[in-house]
Amino acid sequence: MVARPSVRGQPESLARLIDAARDTSPIAGLTHNFYRYPARFSPKLVRAAIDAFTEPGDLVLDPFVGGGTTLVEAMASGRHAIGTDISSLATFVSEVKTTLYGDEDLARLQRWCECIADGINILEPVANDAHYEEAGYTKHLDSAANWRLKKAIEQVIATARELKPKRLEDFARCVLLRTSQWALNGRKKLPSIDDFRAMLVTDAASMIDGARELRRAALDDRGREASQIICLNRSTKGLESDATFADGRRPRLVVTSPPYPGVHVLYHRWQVDGRKETPAPFWIANRLDGDGAAYYTMGARTKELNSYFANLKASLRSVAALCDRNTMIVQVVAFSQPEWQLSRYLSVADDVGLDECLLPSGTYAPDGRLWRTVPNRRWYADQRGTTNGSQEVVLFHRRRGG
Ligand SMILES: C[S@@+](CC[C@H](N)C(=O)[O-])C[C@H]1O[C@@H](n2cnc3c(N)ncnc32)[C@H](O)[C@@H]1O
DSSP states (O other), X not given: OOOOOBOOSOHHHHHHHHHHHHOOOOOOSTTGGGOOOTTOOOHHHHHHHHHHHOOTTOEEEETTOTTOHHHHHHHHTTOEEEEEESOHHHHHHHHHXXXXXXXXXXXXXXXXXXXXXXXXXXXXXXXXXXXXXXXXXXXXXXXXXXXXXXXXXXXXXHHHHTOSSHHHHHHHHHHHHHXXXXXXXXXSSOOOHHHHHHHHHHHHHHHHHHHHHHHHHHTOXXXXXXXXXXXXXXXXXXXXXSGGGTTOOOOSEEEEOOOOTTEEOOSSOEEETTTEEEOHHHHHHTOOOOOSHHHHHTSOOOSSOHHHHHHHHHHHHHHHHHOOTTOEEEEEEEOSSHHHHHHHHHHXXXXXXXXXXXOOTTSSOTTSOEEEEOTTOOOEXXXXXXXXXXXXXXXXXEEOOO
């Protein structure tokens, strides 16, 4: 049997990484709760990986950036970061979460926050977004149960549109996105308009605090340079040819969680009135939806998952092309059937020239891998397996050769 390389790092930072993986406290702090992006990963784990494998000023890459957890943690710790995602909803959320809002911006958002409750009046008419409506983005929101909330959302969008510059409008839309997700997604009983109004104000206030906290952390004056954060709305496939990397920069750390094999996560829809899917989050964010579910999950849900693994291979090949021997690649992956999917996943990584690194013996799990349990995870595994999707593994790789 070929001996696998070990994860290199200071024992204390590896211990912190293991502790962070085991941590099950709820996601909090900075701008992380601007939106509950499905299958978002733990900021503590990301921060521990950044601390263990990079120095201030290094570049961190997240090729499946989702709601931007990696970008926020990189920014707060003085690293540069590039994130990419095929979903315009993901890049919308990531951009708002990593925008540095100045005092004047926050004061104007505060004033908006004080007026939004009055902007909602179900008896008043409101102009709807005809193009989004015609394109089906408000699907399933006209039912007897939902129309009031839809109208309230339209009225708040109208107030957000008046905010200039655009970063303020985007912040306001993100507040509405968060509150509307709470109000509509997966709910058996919808909140009243009064509750919606109150939650909107609470969310806006806590997001303004979060933006302040991120700015304090990012502008921490320990003499380090300000982070450059880039968010690309594109596929990871072919990323090595993107103009962003034309200067030859290489990430010191890749930290990411790709779509999971056999685990169906609804990244791009909310579920209303039972399980009816609506693309409303794209409407609220003022972004265009890409395609059906398979587009965001790297392939149709077949038993063998052939298109998933083919897409994974193309993406990991591009990630490998962007790395050098010094790049640590950390992936957090869940499986519906780990007994065969883990080995296939690892063989795809091997095929594109990535060597798996195991944790030093005695530090954690008997297989040298870092398994973790995710609290309160709600998703639907397509295939019955030995796991309910709440167990995931943290994998470490380095690029083979020179
Ligand atoms: C598990 S989520 C990432 C969640 C993220 N770690 C967070 O904390 O929010 C996986 C993401 O991969 C994106 N994705 C799927 N196929 C992609 C591709 N080919 N290129 C880039 N992103 C892709 C999906 O849109 C989804 O946002």
